Amino acid sequence: QVQLVESGGGLVQAGGSLSLSCAASGGTFSTYRMAWFRQTPGKEREFVAAISGSGDSTAHADSVKGRFTISRDNAKKTVNLQMNSLKPEDTAVYYCAAAAGLVTTRRMRNYQYWGQGTQVTVSS
Numbered sequence: 001q002v003q004l005v006e007s008g009g010g011l012v013q014a015g016g017s018l019s020l021s022c023a024a025s026g027g028t029f030s031t032y033r034m035a036w037f038r039q040t041p042g043k044e045r046e047f048v049a050a051i052s053g054s055g056d057s058t059a060h061a062d063s064v065k066g067r068f069t070i071s072r073d074n075a076k077k078t079v080n081l082q083m084n085s086l087k088p089e090d091t092a093v094y095y096c097a098a099a100a101g102l103v104t105t106r107r108m109r110n111y112q113y114w115g116q117g118t119q120v121t122v123s124s
Helices: none
Strands: 003-007 010-013 018-025 032-039 046-051 058-060 068-073 078-083 092-100 118-123
Touching: 003 092, 018 032, 018 092, 018 118, 032 068, 032 078, 046 068, 046 078, 058 068
Parallel strands: 010 118
Antiparallel strands: 003 018, 018 078, 032 046, 032 092, 046 058, 068 078, 092 118
8 A cells, every 4th residue: 555645735926837746655655657647627637647666657748748756766755846837827726646567648538546636726
């Protein structure tokens, strides 16, 4: 069983930056692929970024490519999302997720464990 706790959300002006962090407990962290998803009211949760268990493979949604970067620290059992050049359309609740296995995946249904989410609001 893996428990995930996100932190780092908040309010930022367009063009600004935020860094989200997700702390994991339980399980062997390096054997889990990790990802960030986001959701706004009335919309489906959408993929943002994923990273393999070792951290040597990443994937980013086209909407955030070049602006967001996912990374992980297996020693600290954390996964981070650095968000730069934020836009109002990035406003959402951001969720950290974990899936058993090593290869990155964008499919939400592959992720068994979820954090409670952290709100990111980007003002124009």
